[in-house]
Amino acid sequence: MTQVDFHFNLADKLLYACRLARKVYLAGQPLVVYCDDRAVLTRFDQQLWQFSALDFIPHVMLDDPLAADTPVVLTATEGDTPHHSVLLNLGLETPLFFSRFERLLELVGVEEDERQAGRARFKFYRERGYPMQNFDLTKAA
Template sequence: MPATVEFHTGMADKIGFACRLLRKAYARGARVAVTGAPELLRQLDDALWLFEPQQFVPHVRLKAGQQPAPRLLRTPLWLLDAGAEPPHREVLVNLGPAMAEGPDDFQRVIELVGGTPEDRDAGRRRWRAWEAAGAKIVHHAQQATGGPAPGPA
């Protein structure tokens, strides 16, 4: 189990927040696997191509049962459909709504929870599941602008 699970909650634009988070992770040399609903992963894939025209964020979308070409294995960011096997186990970012598959194998887990009622409810279920598993949870509440909220939430 990862030592800490980070929850980023309340962002108005979860895809935009994920793009900024992944750009920062890439700049720091982190290797990240991203899980979530297929539609969210498609939106994130599209957004990463258009997010910063002058700063490409290399990524691969991997569907269940697909084997990545050997030349792609150095790619630092992987968008994983359910059942797809990540090529590394460094950082896991979960866009939800369900628990990611095999999160215990990762060194670090980041849960992103948007501001919609459905997303908040799904995030609360994941929070309770992590608590029940004994994970230490760190909470980062966001304002509607995507920045940190003042004080504890």
């Protein structure tokens, strides 16, 4: 069963996502980053190149010919992915294909629409009995 980790109260969701992607990559785990909003996914792609002058996180879009050989794959569709270890959700909706993964990282920003969507996703996973962990970033600050 998929382990679901909620990271919430994120002041800068995309920067935090970059740091999580780096952590997963450095741990040697393949990562799929999903967002149904292509504009957000494009901003995340750009931020991966810029967030750290000392880090390189190899990543491509799912439709790239090198996707199967690249440790971090970005997608705006719920198609078949080459990796099934960790899924990072940048979207507001529950990814329908999340149960293919060993672990799901859910990110929730501080804006009200993000919080409401995060609560709905949290309830969805809890009602179905998925093992969950919560990381409140206001407590970490």
